[in-house]
Amino acid sequence: MPFKTVYSSDFYKIEVDLEGNLLLSEWLRHVTEDELITGGTKLYETLRDTQVERAIANGQILETLTQKAKDWMSYEFYELLSQTNLKKLxxxxxxxxxxxxxxxxxITRAEALGKTRFEVKSFSDPDQALAWIIE
Structure with a gap:
């Protein structure tokens, strides 16, 4: 798959394969609340601009998130993603x-609030995530 890096910082990376209709994002270190919001917003913008329908979000490196960060994800982040063509995350x-x-x-709270209009599944292994996303 020909992935192209569309966003890169010291804490987050987003790569897209337009032919394969796939986005890969990865947190590169533990992040602050502001960095989490910046990265999440970049993910939304990339999905919006590329119209990609499948994404893998690798957060293996993440640690404890603040309540404000969790609230932002539940109430705003998943709502933003639902405004894109995303079908599977x-x-x-x-x-x-x-x-x-x-x-x-x-994600449970976001789903209960009706913020997710796409399929979401969690994995502990990136290879399993890829196998599910391309099926």
């Missing part, structure tokens, strides 16, 4: 069960 979660649960609670 595979999330690769951190190894820590505590951090997994925190991220799962965010």
């Amino acid at each position: 595979a999330r690769v979660l951190p190894k820590s069960v505590f951090h997994q649960l925190a991220l799962e609670s965010v």
Whole structure:
């Protein structure tokens, strides 16, 4: 797959394969609240601009998020993603069960609020996420 890097910083990277209709995003280190919002907004903008329908969000490196960051994700981030052509989102979660649960609670709340208009599935392994996203 010919991936092209469309956004890169010291904390986040987004690559897109337009032919394969696939986006890969990866957090490169633990992030601050502002960095999380910046990265999430860049993800939204990239999905909006490319019209890609499938994405893998690799957050294995993420640690504890602030309540404000979790609220932003639940109430705003998933709403933004729902305004794009996104059909499937595979999330690769951190190894820590505590951090997994925190991220799962965010998506559960977003789904309960009707903020997700796409399929979301969480994984612990990037290869499993890729296998699901391309099926």
